[in-house]
Amino acid sequence: MAKAQQPPEQRLSFYLDILRKHLQKLEETVKTSLEDVPVVISGMASSTIGMLELPYKPLPFATDGSDLLTKTIAPTADFRHTTLLISGVKSDDDVMRGEETQLVGCQFELSEQEQLFLHPGTHAKHVRVQHGRALALKTYMTGEFFALLSKQAILANSVEEGGKLEEGNNLQWFEKGVRDSQQANLLHNAFLVRTNDLFKKATRQENYFYLSGLLVGSECRDLLNSIPAGITLAGEPVLVAHYSAALRVLGIADKCPVQTKTAEEVTLRGQLSVFTHSRIKEGTP
Incomplete structure (x- = not known):
């Protein structure tokens, strides 16, 4: 600095x-x-x-x-x-x-239909593309909120980093977080991470993925109001896997094709x- x-x-x-x-x-x-x-x-x-x-x-x-x-x-x-x-x-x-350069690297086809560039990360980007031009941009502080909640908030004592999405019950808890994110306010849902631990409903590693599902699901919820003709999901493989699962759970992947690319x-x-x-x-x- x-x-x-x-x-x-x-x-x-x-x-x-x-x-x-x-x-x-x-x-x-x-x-x-x-x-x-x-x-x-x-x-x-x-x-x-x-x-x-x-x-x-x-x-x-x-x-x-x-x-x-x-x-x-x-x-x-x-x-x-x-x-x-x-x-x-x-x-x-x-x-x-x-991210603008990464969007260029996705090689979007010229189309009258609206496409979406979704780049997950600390500050996730959603960019709407149409007629070969990027037209609108939204940033979601998903990754930064996850870091704050999982490392500095009271929830830090209820989660444990480690393991992969496909291991054990991690995917099921991530998917539950995505589903729960559609049913109630995030500020309430976040406290469930603590009670999951207090009541021994989930292990701390499972809780880690549950919290991730809550946040990613909250971000992707906006897409349900305006599902594009196609989504290009580009980023680090671990994050791409999380977002791919969230889009599937929300039914978005059933309504528009989702292609994935590495950052x-x-x-x-x-x-x-x-x-x-x-x-x-x-x-x-």
């Missing part, structure tokens, strides 16, 4: 030096020179606490990445790579940095697409 207070030139130099060291390690690993390879960066690097602040692009934006805001940083004697920095996107009351896959594809369009704009082969 201290670097955010430094002049832009110092911040940029600081972060490029970190990148240089990582690129040197990568060269050693692959035993190949990367000197002429460009670097593409998306996410918080373009924020107020990143290497160089770029303004948000207002919605809508093209899902092929052709009109996202970018900045090319020329190579220097200290950092010999051309660097492309990709900015984030904003609506009237919401923002995202990084790594869509990030790399999205960065390549944005980079290609930036070269075209610059007239660079």
Whole structure:
């Protein structure tokens, strides 16, 4: 955070030096020179606490990445790579940095029907897509609320991290959490995590998945009011598994196709697409 207070030139130099060291390690690993390879960066690097602040692009934006805001940083004697920095996107009351590039990597087809990009995480993103453009954005603080409740609230004593969704009774308790999230207020349901433990209805690990189901179910509840023609669920495999289960329990997966992709896959594809369009704009082969 201290670097955010430094002049832009110092911040940029600081972060490029970190990148240089990582690129040197990568060269050693692959035993190949990367000197002429460009670097593409998306996410918080373009924020107020990143290497160089770029303004948000207002919605809508093209899902092929052709009109996202970018900045090319020329190579220097200290950092010999051309660097492309990709900015984030904003609506009237919401923002995202990084997920816009992942959305591009999902390679949405042009369609008159409304599609949904769902990226689970600390701040889950729901982006509505139509006619090859991302039109509307909603952020849900699902992951952050889960971390606070499971680690800092009184519920921390009633849950235990560990195990996988498919192990033991974890899936059943997750599904119960999703179903319960539709029946009562989250502020009440959350206390059931404590009573589940007090009355020995669930183990603490099962309770962990129950709490997860409550929160993910509460988030996905909004989709029942406007089910899209299709959902692309992209993120880390563990979270994708949780959300896939929630969409199935809620009946959403029965009403529209849900395809899943990994965060790594869509990030790399999205960065390549944005980079290609930036070269075209610059007239660079």
